[in-house]
Amino acid sequence: MGTTRTMEILVGAFMAAGFVALFFLSMRVSNLSAGGDGNGYALTARFDNIGSLKVRAPVSMAGVRLGRVEAIGFDQDAYQAVVTMRIDAAYDRLPTDTFANIYTAGLLGEQYVGLDPGGSPDYLHDGDQIEHTQSALVLEQMVGQFLFSKAQEGSQ
Amino acid sequence: MLTEALARLGRSGIGAIAGLGRASLLLVAMLGGLRELAPRPRLLLAQVYNIGVLSVLIIAVSGLFVGMVLSLQGYYVLAQFGASESLGIMVAASLVRELGPVVAALLVAGRAGSALTAEIGLMKATEQLSALEMMAVDPVRRILTPRFFGGFLAMPLLAAMFSALGVLGGWFVGVGLLGVDDGAFWSQMQAKLDFREDVVNGVIKSLVFGVVVTWIALFQGYDATPTSAGVSRATTRSVVHAALAVLGLDFILTALMFGG
Numbered sequence: 001m002g003t004t005r006t007m008e009i010l011v012g013a014f015m016a017a018g019f020v021a022l023f024f025l026s027m028r029v030s031n032l033s034a035g036g037d038g039n040g041y042a043l044t045a046r047f048d049n050i051g052s053l054k055v056r057a058p059v060s061m062a063g064v065r066l067g068r069v070e071a072i073g074f075d076q077d078a079y080q081a082v083v084t085m086r087i088d089a090a091y092d093r094l095p096t097d098t099f100a101n102i103y104t105a106g107l108l109g110e111q112y113v114g115l116d117p118g119g120s121p122d123y124l125h126d127g128d129q130i131e132h133t134q135s136a137l138v139l140e141q142m143v144g145q146f147l148f149s150k151a152q153e154g155s156q
Numbered sequence: 157m158l159t160e161a162l163a164r165l166g167r168s169g170i171g172a173i174a175g176l177g178r179a180s181l182l183l184v185a186m187l188g189g190l191r192e193l194a195p196r197p198r199l200l201l202a203q204v205y206n207i208g209v210l211s212v213l214i215i216a217v218s219g220l221f222v223g224m225v226l227s228l229q230g231y232y233v234l235a236q237f238g239a240s241e242s243l244g245i246m247v248a249a250s251l252v253r254e255l256g257p258v259v260a261a262l263l264v265a266g267r268a269g270s271a272l273t274a275e276i277g278l279m280k281a282t283e284q285l286s287a288l289e290m291m292a293v294d295p296v297r298r299i300l301t302p303r304f305f306g307g308f309l310a311m312p313l314l315a316a317m318f319s320a321l322g323v324l325g326g327w328f329v330g331v332g333l334l335g336v337d338d339g340a341f342w343s344q345m346q347a348k349l350d351f352r353e354d355v356v357n358g359v360i361k362s363l364v365f366g367v368v369v370t371w372i373a374l375f376q377g378y379d380a381t382p383t384s385a386g387v388s389r390a391t392t393r394s395v396v397h398a399a400l401a402v403l404g405l406d407f408i409l410t411a412l413m414f415g416g
Contacts, residue, residue: 018313
């Protein structure tokens with residue numbers, strides 16, 4: 001009887017330790033706690049070029065993460081990228097004339113959507129579209145433009 | 157001469173396929189015993205103890221040291237690119253995605269799988285399984301089913317412990333000894349590791365490995381030639397086959413999960 005009891009306690013402790021480890025991996029190691037997935041509200045924005053923006057990239061304003069990129073689609077009529085962002089419900093006072101840019105974190109870092117607030121007294125709601133956007137800076141295009149302008153200077 | 161070589165090839169091929177068939181029949185029979193296992197949870201408890209609790213020490217120590225070594229080696233490379241703050245991502249991603257499930261499965265195959273094979277093989281050699289059958293007790297359902305589900309339950313928990321302790325070991329070396337920033341270590345890890353993509357896929361892997369390792373161990377024991385030499389060969393085969401199956405399946409699972 002005693003040994004069965006000890007075994008039961010040890011198996012219980014083993015399973016508890018296993019679940020604590022799983023919980024640790026979910027909460028501390030991965031981003032389940034920082035998710036807010038599913039709740040919050042969706043905003044869309046159209047960009048001429050999103051560079052290498054990925055789904056789940058951060059959406060931030062003033063350097064603070066407000067949400068994540070939820071989906072990236074393509075509009076065949078306008079030939080534009082349609083980026084759907086999910087903003088945490090706590091941040092529900094973004095002006096309607098908010099400006100969306102695609103920035104790069106660091107020199108070679110990943111790309112993210114940076115929002116700059118406008119001055120409108122009205123706020124964006126679920127499903128609204130951000131009208132003012134600026135495309136990602138593509139290094140090759142910038143280098144190309146630079147060379148082109150230099151060449152023009154030289155020929156004059 | 158040539159026909160003899162061909163015949164030998166054919167014999168080994170037929171033998172392999174027949175073995176696969178017997179193993180599949182055994183799996184079906186073991187799954188069929190689940191209904192009889194439900195009213196006797198104590199049988200399962202004893203096997204979770206044998207396979208799970210008794211493996212905790214080797215899993216914990218190995219996980220800790222694997223994490224510490226990963227951290228040391230990863231720091232060496234990352235520091236050359238000035239990216240030592242990403243150490244947390246490297247340690248956690250490699251542990252949660254690959255090393256946790258795979259190394260835990262290899263360790264369980266060596267520690268618990270070999271013991272299962274030897275136990276079942278000896279039961280067969282000493283005719284205990286036949287004795288059970290004489291008493292109208294199905295040895296597969298009574299002996300093998302609880303062991304199979306014990307391994308199935310224990311493996312993901314052991315793999316999670318391995319990964320969690322590995323991350324802690326990596327944190328100890330990275331932050332404690334090498335001076336990586338504590339906040340950056342955790343925050344970059346959390347930003348890059350996804351619950352669904354990384355943690356859940358790791359758990360799925362370890363569930364698959366749990367099935368494969370215990371299945372191979374039990375089949376090798378049940379299928380062993382009932383002699384001392386036969387049990388010894390079966391124990392060796394159990395570890396070798398389980399290790400090969402885990403590594404091969406890991407490639408396939410990784411290609412399916414992360415390849416697309």
